[in-house]
Amino acid sequence: MLLLCAVLWLADRFDPLPLPKDDMARVVLAQDGTPLWRFADGNGVWRYPIRIDQVSPYYIEALLGYEDRWFYQHPGINPLAIARAAWQNLRDGQIVSGGSTLSMQVARLLDPHPRSLRGKLRQVWRTAQLEWHLSKDEILTLYLNRAPFGGTLEGVAAASWAYLGKSPKSLGRAEAALLAVLPQAPSRLRPDRHPQRAQAARDKILQRLGQFQIWPQAEIDDALQESVWLAPREEPSLAPLLARRLNTANSPAVIETTVDASLQRRLEEMLLGWRARLPERTSAAVVVVEHDTMAVQAYLGSLDLEDTQRFGHVDMVQAVRSPGSTLKPFLYAMALDEGLIHSESLLQDVPRHSSDYRPGNFSQGFSGPVSASQALARSLNLPVVQLMEVYGPKRFTAELRSAGVPLLLPRNAEPNLALILGGVGTRLEHVVSGFSAFARQGKVAQLRFQPQQVLQEKPLMSPGAAWIVRRILSGQRRPDIDPRAQLVERAPLAWKTGTSYGFRDAWAVGVSSRYLIGVWIGRPDGTPVPGQFGLASATPLLLQVHDVLNHRDRQNRKPELLNPQPEEVGVAAICWPLGQELAREDDNCRRLRFAWTLNGTVPPTLTMDTTFSSALQPLVWLNQQGLRVAKDCPGAQARRIALWPAALEPWLPLAEQRRSRLAAPDPGCPPALLVTGEPIQIVGVNQGDRLQRAAGQVNALSLKFSAQGSGAKQWWYLNGSPLLSTASGESFDQVFAQTGIYQLSVLDAAGQTGTVQFSVVD
Structure with a gap:
């Protein structure tokens, strides 16, 4: 006996049981277990590994009742079943019954062998090894995952989804009986090719279950009335780029995700409908995230995986692109926390020049005085550059990176003012993650693609700043006229667009009551697509x-x-141009506005030189006649006069310009320093002129321009775009080949500006 045991032990050591190894077959699942995508093994077979508790009890009952009723009692080989099968085969002169147990069937699946005596002995040996090394449940699990079901399907789960379009957990009796019989002859009984054969085999197993009283006869009668109904045969084909992203060498055979399968399918169908609306070779990407849990509900990395003309294989959720204006809300929120602005702070939409950087507005032209909320809502470029100069691009970049929103700069490049307008690289997933701060009380949370991922978040801004910016982006940028009015706590969709330089990337990112939505449209190869920008596309x-x-x-x-x-x-009644609280009857309260504030802080207006300057409220002395005098003149009384920033002069009505706000000097006792504040004057055209070519003139209209009132270098802008630079007093010619409205602006090195608007007509 000991010798026999030693021989068997040696045989087991030298001829081990060939248990299945990782053959790289993977299945990617939605949050409800629906297969999204599958990766076949080297033989093209795909399977959906499951446990016994993930299969309907009806299937287990049908399988054991038909194949091996004594599975949990016999040692792997059932002598009674073999004897019965042998007697039936001899009696009928043909093979009508097999004596293989489930364990023996699993042994054949693991180590296929010919139907010969030698092959049968090898099957018995493998069966014995199975029973020695594995429990009954482990053997049954191997069968559930490896049994053939026709074509490239292996395992009951893959068959259930492929043939019936449902989870194996929800199989009914008739469906369970059908799947239990298919492995007996998977090619001959395939229900999608031979439905009548499949139904006959199913009915046979149902009747057998009734004979053995495994199921009540009434239930069997009902099951027999059901025809074999198959769902449309579809391979799992959802979220392919997410599946590819999660399928790594260390991935388990079952890759679970947080994706909502029905939503993913709906959005993929919808995005395919956009194909005709987008230019050739243009792709799109969409991400939907539930911001309460940061679980990704839908992941569309391209327009169509199979569309090679649109680079469908490129995952644009992960691609590094220019974010355009989508970073602006972060800067406004940080500036609110820093006490630089409140929601109605006066900013300057005027020409700016910093070294060789001359930004302009997407919509062309300049608006002059704008509030912070208006500048953000309209996505104006010049005011946000003014704000970035104060806050600092290095600090802005570092704080975003620390919170989990990295910005990618060219090698050895330092953060600069251009990054706030898109002069930097980032990914759609990082932008969407950053916008979670506006829904999660100022904390940036990372996207969760799989249920086992732990929620990670870091603070970026205060809850108050996040709330204010979200209100602005949702169209509620100003408090009610009555600060005591009840506020509605249901914020509508807040969203921000972005367009990168050269129309290469069109962005839109939204924050709704429950979701974060990120959209990107463009060409993956970076080719410009004129006319494609955030708002339109x-x-x-x-x-x-x-x-x-x-x-x-x-x-x-x-x-x-x-x-x-x-x-x-809170809400504060503030006055322009100083940006602070004043009595309504105060003469320095030129425009009253209601602003959102943080912690009662009401910062003063930022001036063009990026500092809080008292130049906006100079101290002057007036005599009894109301004329401006020196402070030591008889009867001189000190008074502070609120002035608008000098750069805004061309956009102000005459009553608000400095020459109107400042009293005339007294010739008899003039002030020591005359504050004129005169803007630059553009020579060559007047405000509001309508210019028309002379009769019979064929060539385009040519005009000569220069500037007076400036003793420094000047930079010129036409419709908000840089035009050229001139020295003091230097003139230049400009040709206007097309009709339309034009805005010409000039900025000098001292920060003075001038502007004029005119039109060219036929």
Whole structure:
């Protein structure tokens, strides 16, 4: 006996059981277990590994009742079953019954062998090894995952999804019986090719289960009435680029995700409908995230994986692109926290010049005085550059990176003013992650693609700053005229667009009651696409995705999440141009506005030189006649006069310009320093002129321009775009080949500006 045991032990050591190893077959699942994508093994077979508790009890009962009723009692080989099968085969003169147990079938699956005596002995040996090394449940699990079901399908889960379009957990009796019989002859009984054969085999197993009283006869009669119904045969084909991203060498056979399969399918179908609306070779990417959990609900990395003309294999969720203006909300929130601005702070949409950097507005032209909320809502470039000069690009970049929103600069490059307008690289997933701060009380949370990922978040801004910026982006940029009015806590969709230089990238990022939505449109190879910009291209897609989400939430009766006003957010009545609280009757309160504030802080107006300057409120002395005099003149009384920043002079009405706000000097006792504040005057055309070519003139209209009132170098802008630079007093010629409205602006090295608007007509 000991000798026999030693021989068997040696045989087991030298001829070990060939248990299945990782053959790189993978299945990627949605949050409800629906297969999204599959990666076949080297033989093209795909399977969906499951446990016994993930299969319907009906299937286990049908399988054991038909194949091996004594599975849990016999030692792997059932002598009674073999004897019965041998007697039936001899009696009928043909093979009508097999005596293989489930363990023996698993042995054949693991080590295929010919149907010969030698092969049968090898099967018995492998069966014995199975019973020695594995438990009954482990053997049954191997069968559930390796049994053939026709074509490239292995395992009951893959067959259930492929043939029936449902989870094996939800199989009914008739469906369980059908799948239990298919491995007996998977090619001959394939229900998609031979439905009548499959139904006959299913009915046979149902009747056998009734004979053995495994199921009640009434239930079997009902099951027999069901025809074999198959779902349309589809391979898992959702979220392919996410599946590729998560499929690594260390991935398990089952890759779980947080994706909502029905939403993913709906958005993929919708995005395919956009193909005709987009230019050739243009792709798109969409990410939907539930911001309460940061679980990614939908991941569309390209327009169509199979579209090689549109580079469908390139995952634009991870691609590094220029973010355009999508970074602006972060700077406004940080500036609020720093006490640099409140929501109605006076900013300057005027020409700016910093070294060789001359930014302009996307919409061309300049608006002059604008509020911080207006500048953000309209995505104006010049005011945000003014703000970046104060806050500092290095600090801005470092704080975003620390919170989990990295900005990628060229090698050895330092952060500069251009980054706030898109002069930097980032990814769609990082931008969407950053916008979570506006829904999560100022904390940036990383996207979660899989349920086992731990939620990670870091603070970027205060809850109050996040709330204010979110209100501005949702179209509620100003408090009610009555500060005591009740605020609605349901914030509508807040969204921001972005367009990179040369129309290469169109962005739209939204924050709704429950979701973060990120949209990118462009060419993956970086080729410019004229006419494709955030508002025109990406925003319609964003709004369509938002409508889909709203409709689903209403159908599922999901309540809308509220966005209550934080305690530190208040409302203040402030006055321009100083940007601070003044009595309404105060003559220095030139324009009254209601602003969102943080912790009661009401910072003064930022001047063009990026400092808080008292130059906006100079101290002057007036005599009894109201004339400006020196402070030591008889009867001189000190008074502070609120002035607008000098750079805004060309955009102010005459009553607000410095020459109107400052009293005339007294010739008898003039002040020591005359504050004139005269703007630069553009010579060559007058404000509001309508210029027309002379009768019979064929060539384009040519005009000569110069500037007076400036003793420094000047930079010229036409419709907000840099034109050229001139020395003091130097003139230049400009040709106007097309009709239209033009805005010509000039900026000198001292920060003085001038502007004139005119039109050219036929």
